Amino acid sequence: MRAEPQDFSRVLSSMCTEPHPVAREAAEAFLATNPGDPGTYQTVAELETDAVDALGEIVGLDDPHGYVASGGTEANIQAVRAARNLAATEDPNVVLPESAHFSFRKAAGLLGVELRTAPVDDDYRVHVDAVTELADADTALVVGVAGSTEYGRVDPLDALADVADDAGALLHVDAAWGGFVLPFTDREWRFDHVDADTLTIDPHKMGCAAIPAGGFLTRSPEVLDALAVDTPYLESTDQATLTGTRSGAGVASVVAALEELWPEGYREQYVRAQNNADWLADALAERGYDVVEPELPLVAADVPPTLFDRLREEGWRISRTGAGELRVVCMPHVTREMLESFVADVDALRRTVSTGD
């Protein structure tokens, strides 16, 4: 290739990261395999069972069902699709927090379900009263977020489970990003604490597996059955995934990463990331910016648009929340040195911005 692969030294915006060396090695070894055709590619199909079992352990599910998806978007679409297919109504709706990932809008458009969006409170968690008010007999799914994309917040999932139960709806927990950091906090988000039906947890985010490695998990084989289509001309007979051919690289790298890192490696990684987030939050607050407290390793701060743009011009890969705040995700590749260099650039540039240079 003439092009250089990604330089991560200024990437602060991504929820993906560099895969762990063992995950990379496994991905490379299984690059030519297709778990979408498990009768032909049997070894990687067995590895996928191992991956699902290992993810089940992380999310507190004794008898997990599911698969390694292309990512959180697919897993979220599948949760909505299964709930729609299982719902008795002709006119299904999904009640979700306004903080939910935009993949639910994609899912709603695809699947023809109505989205009912509940506001969040001052600390960015969904108002349960609003969810209760929006849910009705046509509600197929209630969504709770465990580590929101913008502020890393966890919704009151127990209360959402009650609302879903009262409405006869399923509960989906989106822990796409949070799933590999939340085990080391005291927040309740697992199947064994929350009466969830389906869950998204992405190994290619904080799990340090190689892209594409999302995770779709459920406690009910019925959920997978509701997604299955028949598969002629494959050796296997049906397929519950959204895509057909899939990457064995992703699957193998999940198994390798989990064997290497669960739980101690992930714990150490979380502590480093959280310390980095706390350090950055303090540094930005000291400079007079409004900072949203980083409950998980994700910092949002109200940095002026001009400064934001100058930081981008310096090559920093940064993004904005919906409210326009600077958003920095403290992924495993984000070191303290990177953040110190970033803050030094903030200092240098805010002087030129304020003097109009």
Added chain:
Amino acid sequence: MRAEPQDFSRVLSSMCTEPHPVAREAAEAFLATNPGDPGTYQTVAELETDAVDALGEIVGLDDPHGYVASGGTEANIQAVRAARNLAATEDPNVVLPESAHFSFRKAAGLLGVELRTAPVDDDYRVHVDAVTELADADTALVVGVAGSTEYGRVDPLDALADVADDAGALLHVDAAWGGFVLPFTDREWRFDHVDADTLTIDPHKMGCAAIPAGGFLTRSPEVLDALAVDTPYLESTDQATLTGTRSGAGVASVVAALEELWPEGYREQYVRAQNNADWLADALAERGYDVVEPELPLVAADVPPTLFDRLREEGWRISRTGAGELRVVCMPHVTREMLESFVADVDALRRTVSTGD
């Protein structure tokens, strides 16, 4: 990894293959990149533009739009989704041959469109009269196959374009598998011969790129617009893909494979594969089995179920057509030696099957 990656020495059922060494190298280099977030992962996003341009050349499209999808299933779903979103009707239908891939059934279930299935003729090509009869003012999409999954047949695409045009529908051509062999035949399937709107062509099949590398192409930017959703918290602003995070490995390997192999490498590969298919077809016909003529490098033969099962027990990865025939796809990894060994096993096993051992 404790497990051994895939052994391809007996894989005759798959439409995937071992990636070309240059494709593998590029995939490994770009393993940690995400073209789903093009503002952050800019290099791989530029490579994707190169990939789409190169695929456009193969399919006869001067100003191609599209992207590298996870595979043919996603590309087919996206064609149905775009057509549905662009159709004026509340009750859209898709008219397709019974030989179309099962991903269209998945798409129909997802998207809530009606499928109207037209029968094929004695040579496995769709009856245009049946398509004409099934199409009406609610038809959003007509599908033609260019290299069918079961028999490698190409539908009369020009005639289908006329039917689509008369119905005010879009025409989608599924060349997922055929797209990298058809350029070396005299069959008309390209955008510059057929008035198609969208097309599926999968580099990770006959293109020798690494999984996941499908291709979704269109002549109209409006088609991509019809698929786009807004993307807060990314540096980019919208996303037309079905998945969110995507594999840069797939994208980079497409560019590398096309630079290395288009057109001469693919031509040589096609000639080898077609010769192998012709050889196998002759060998099976000589042994008294009914063989469907391999117009493209794919052999179907009416081998008895008992023999089929014994071949599987010997480790041959083989699959069946809907009619129950043995189906062998002569992918690049399938050598003459493999086929000779397979036919030797056919000879050995059919004796034991016929004597009841």
